[in-house]
Amino acid sequence: MTTADHAPAPLSRALLVWGTAIVAYIVAILHRTSLGVAGIDAVERFHATAAVLSLFVVVQLVVYAAAQIPVGVVLDRLGPRKLIATGAALMAVGQLGMALAESVPLAIVARVLIGAGDAMTFVSLLRLLPSWFSPRRVPLFTQLTGILGQLGQVASALPFVYLLHEGGWTTAFTTVAVVGAVAAVLVVALVRDRPAPPAPGEPHEAPHVVHAPRPDAALVDGVLPDLSLRAVLRTPGSWLGFWTHQLTAFSLTTFVLLWGYPFLVLGQGLTPQEAGALLTLNVIIAIVAGPLLGEFTARRPARRSRMILVIAVLMVVAWASVLVPATPRPMWQLVIFIVLLSLGGPASMMGFDFVRTSNPPGRLGAATGLANMGGFLGALVTTFAIGLVLDVVRPDGRYVLDDFRIALSVIAVPFAVGFVGLLVSRRAVWREMGRLPPARGA
Incomplete structure (x- = not known):
C-alpha cells in the first residue's frame, strides 16, 4: 500500500495556507534584499569599505547556507x-x-x-506544497512560490528605498521589522502543516489517500524508506538539485543582494530610479517565465537538465555582454542582460523538482535544504570575492566601470564549477535511471 504525501483538502483552504506562507516568504525576501539597495547608505553609516560591506551579506549567506541541512532535518520532524x-x-x-x-x-x-530566520522559510514553504496540492500541481506551485516571493525584492527596490531616503535608516528598518512580526503572527494563526484527516463517513476528494500520522511515516511501495541524512547525500537526484540551484542562482543572487545596484549606478551611470526599475524587471521576467518552466517540468521531466544547461549558457552570454565592453551599455542592452540573468530564478526552482522526484516524503526537508545550499554557497563566495577585488583595484571606494568589470569577472569560476557539477550529477542520475521509472528522469 502506498501513501501520498498530500491529503485531500478544499482548494480554497490549500490556497489560504499557501498564501499565508507566501506572505511570510515575501517578507523574508524583503529582509534578505533590503541591505542591497541600502548598500551606499550602509557605507556612510558604518564607514565601511567594500570588503566590510560585502561581509554583511556574506555572513548572512554563510548562516543561511550552513543552516540548510540542519533546518531540513528539523523540518522533517517538527x-x-x-x-x-x-x-x-x-x-x-x-x-x-x-x-x-x-x-x-x-x-x-x-x-x-x-x-x-531566512534559512527556515523557503525550504519549509516548499515542504508544505506536497501536503496540500496534488503531485501534478506541485511543479507549478513551486514556480509560483519563487515568483511571488520575489515581490519582496520589489518592496525593497521601491517602498523601502522611499522610506530609506525620506525617513532615514532607522525608520526604514524599523518598519520592515514590524512587517516581519505581523507575518509571524499570521503564520501561527493560519498555516497548518497538512489537512486534517476527514471524519468517518465524511466525503472527500481522494478516498484512496491514506493519512499517515507523520510525513516520515509514509510508505513507498509498501516499504518504509531510509530517512537518514546519509540516504539524502547518497541520492544522485539530491545533488542534481544542488548543482542546478548553484549554477542558475548564484550570480543572480550576488547581483540582487549587493553588487547589482552599485554596478548599475556607479558603473553603468544609471540613476537610482533606473537601477531600481531594472531590478524590478527581474521579478516581471520571473512572473512570465516561471509558470512556463513549471509546466515544462511537469510535462517533460526527462528534459529538465537540458533546459537548465540552455538557460545557464544564456546567463553566461548575458554577463559577457556587459563585462567585456569597456564602455557603459545602452539601456536596451542592460534590459536584455537583466532578462537573461533573471531566467536563473525560475530555472533554479527546477532543482527542487529533482529533489522531490528522487526522495521519499519523509526526507524531503533535508534534501531540499541540500539543494537550496547550492546557489547560496556560490553567492556568498562570489559576493565576498567581488568585494575583495574592488578593495584591491580601487582602495578609495570611488568605483568606475573598469573596477566592476574586473571584480565581477570572478563569476567565471563558480560558473565553471557549476557546469561540471551539473554534468557529473546528471550522469549519475542517468546511471540510476536504469532502475527508476522514466518520470523520475533528468
Whole structure:
C-alpha cells in the first residue's frame, strides 16, 4: 500500500495556507534584499569599505547556507508551520537590530539573525506544497512560490528605498521589522502543516489517500524508506538539485543582494530610479517565465537538465555582454542582460523538482535544504570575492566601470564549477535511471 504525501483538502483552504506562507516568504525576501539597495547608505553609516560591506551579506549567506541541512532535518520532524513562524520572528528581531546598529559588529549580529530566520522559510514553504496540492500541481506551485516571493525584492527596490531616503535608516528598518512580526503572527494563526484527516463517513476528494500520522511515516511501495541524512547525500537526484540551484542562482543572487545596484549606478551611470526599475524587471521576467518552466517540468521531466544547461549558457552570454565592453551599455542592452540573468530564478526552482522526484516524503526537508545550499554557497563566495577585488583595484571606494568589470569577472569560476557539477550529477542520475521509472528522469 502506498501513501501520498498530500491529503485531500478544499482548494480554497490549500490556497489560504499557501498564501499565508507566501506572505511570510515575501517578507523574508524583503529582509534578505533590503541591505542591497541600502548598500551606499550602509557605507556612510558604518564607514565601511567594500570588503566590510560585502561581509554583511556574506555572513548572512554563510548562516543561511550552513543552516540548510540542519533546518531540513528539523523540518522533517517538527513541520513547516513552526519553522516559518520562528524564522519570521528571528528576521524581525534582526531588522530591528539593523535599525538601531551604529557599529559593524552589531550590524553583523543582526545579519546573522536575518540569515538564520531566512534559512527556515523557503525550504519549509516548499515542504508544505506536497501536503496540500496534488503531485501534478506541485511543479507549478513551486514556480509560483519563487515568483511571488520575489515581490519582496520589489518592496525593497521601491517602498523601502522611499522610506530609506525620506525617513532615514532607522525608520526604514524599523518598519520592515514590524512587517516581519505581523507575518509571524499570521503564520501561527493560519498555516497548518497538512489537512486534517476527514471524519468517518465524511466525503472527500481522494478516498484512496491514506493519512499517515507523520510525513516520515509514509510508505513507498509498501516499504518504509531510509530517512537518514546519509540516504539524502547518497541520492544522485539530491545533488542534481544542488548543482542546478548553484549554477542558475548564484550570480543572480550576488547581483540582487549587493553588487547589482552599485554596478548599475556607479558603473553603468544609471540613476537610482533606473537601477531600481531594472531590478524590478527581474521579478516581471520571473512572473512570465516561471509558470512556463513549471509546466515544462511537469510535462517533460526527462528534459529538465537540458533546459537548465540552455538557460545557464544564456546567463553566461548575458554577463559577457556587459563585462567585456569597456564602455557603459545602452539601456536596451542592460534590459536584455537583466532578462537573461533573471531566467536563473525560475530555472533554479527546477532543482527542487529533482529533489522531490528522487526522495521519499519523509526526507524531503533535508534534501531540499541540500539543494537550496547550492546557489547560496556560490553567492556568498562570489559576493565576498567581488568585494575583495574592488578593495584591491580601487582602495578609495570611488568605483568606475573598469573596477566592476574586473571584480565581477570572478563569476567565471563558480560558473565553471557549476557546469561540471551539473554534468557529473546528471550522469549519475542517468546511471540510476536504469532502475527508476522514466518520470523520475533528468
